[in-house]
Amino acid sequence: MRKQTVLKQKAPNPLTGHGNTKQAINVLKSFVKNFLIWSLSSLFVWRVSPYLGKLHCTYTDSCGGGWIDTTPLVGLFFGYFFFTAFFTTVIGGNFKYIWLLVWILGPLILLNFFYGDQGLLRAVAVTTICGWFLGWGILKMKQSLKRKKV
């Protein structure tokens, strides 16, 4: 009975009352941390995109052709999805997977890939999963090392 009343007091009224300030600060903190990770990883990818593009073009022959050098663009494209998934998984704060969805799906819609090339969409999915998987492996390793130390 007592527990129920405590819960009732804590429940926020979304229009007139107030949520838990601590929770709101947690949400804000998670936003700031994940946003910083996203910004820094985007900046990192922007800087290394020519090299990533070259790396990609070395193993595939999909970069040849026109008079514009698309190598950095290819690097930027694949690097963004790979490193955003990787960094967010390894060092992301609370609700990192929700934010990861936002960072991946948001730009995808922004770039209108939803009605673009289906192959490109598949490439994005594979790149993101690879980034997440690598990050997840490192995270698990980090956690097991921590446990061993304790």
Next chain:
Amino acid sequence: MNIKTSYIIVILVAIIATALSLFVVADESLIGSTPINTATRGFPFHFVEHPELPLLLVPYESIKFLPALFSINFSFWLLVSASVYQVIFLDPGRKRTLLPTAVFLGFVFTGISMGRGSCEQGFPIVFNSICGDNDALSFFYRFGGPIIDLAYWCLMGAVTVSFFVWVTHSRLPVLKYILIPIFLTSGSFIYDKPCDGWFCISGRGFPLPYYDDEFSWIVYLVDILLWVVIYIVGKNVFRYLKKKMGKSTA
């Protein structure tokens, strides 16, 4: 934090935002009666007009203040700051998904604002031109433009999310079953899948394309009905899965 403090914070933020919008200088006034050699300031409407000089050199008498537009601007920023406050501090049910949803909508709105069909891409700041005259844009517009545009549309995303929260918790919660499908139908305008396969109706819109050079009200209404069904079914499936997952973890 009590209710009075939150009101004070929201009003203060709105005042600061309105004041900061004075840094936005436009060449043409939206009211359309600006004399030549006049700079206008304020966002979204320009509520201050003055001679085209650095603001500090303009004598007080030559500043024209437009109170009606100022009230609209202040109301706009009040709405924005209240929505952001709602999204951050009043997340109902402690789902903590309002802020990510607002940011996601920010990306979607930026995408829509980029694909307006004209040469210029981006709103409120044009940062790209698809007609080949990109050199006319300065460095600030090309690199700062996308960031400012995204921030602006994230704020609009917060307003949208906040509106739906308000509808959900208002006295007529059933409204959300109409308003959310209308929003999704309108948003599906960005879906423009190229025509291939055995069954194909070209145009913009989802599930059925309602715009193909001409807008079809009937298809639009059918889409809304389909979204109502998708929304109700999706919501119940999500609720069922959540319940099942809760049971399995308990």
